[in-house]
Amino acid sequence: MSYLQKRGLSTLIPPKISSPSAIGAAQDAVRMQRVVGFYEKLPRGPAPEVRPKGLLQRYQARYFGKKTSPMPIVHVIGAFMILGYAQNYYFHLRHHKNNAH
Numbered sequence: 001m002s003y004l005q006k007r008g009l010s011t012l013i014p015p016k017i018s019s020p021s022a023i024g025a026a027q028d029a030v031r032m033q034r035v036v037g038f039y040e041k042l043p044r045g046p047a048p049e050v051r052p053k054g055l056l057q058r059y060q061a062r063y064f065g066k067k068t069s070p071m072p073i074v075h076v077i078g079a080f081m082i083l084g085y086a087q088n089y090y091f092h093l094r095h096h097k098n099n100a101h
Contacts, residue, residue: 052061063069 052058063072
């Protein structure tokens with residue numbers, strides 16, 4: 001087993017929880033009981049669902065969450081259309097607003 005494989009496996013095992021030399025030793029029993037108690041207090045089951053807080057998080061939860069939707073593409077196209085019309089109006093159409101010759 002190479003060093004990288006051993007290193008990858010060592011990250012899966014919590015450090016200093018038990019070792020073969022510590023099994024059955026009375027002095028380590030208290031330490032093991034603290035470790036067991038720590039793991040007993042950890043929450044079980046799935047994590048509670050996080051509620052979106054801001055405008056962007058609500059938008060992402062609505063369109064990119066459990067049910068994905070093509071509406072963001074429609075929103076981007078609509079935003080480009082509005083932005084394009086606003087630019088056309090500012091750079092060209094406003095000069096011809098009252099000049100109906």
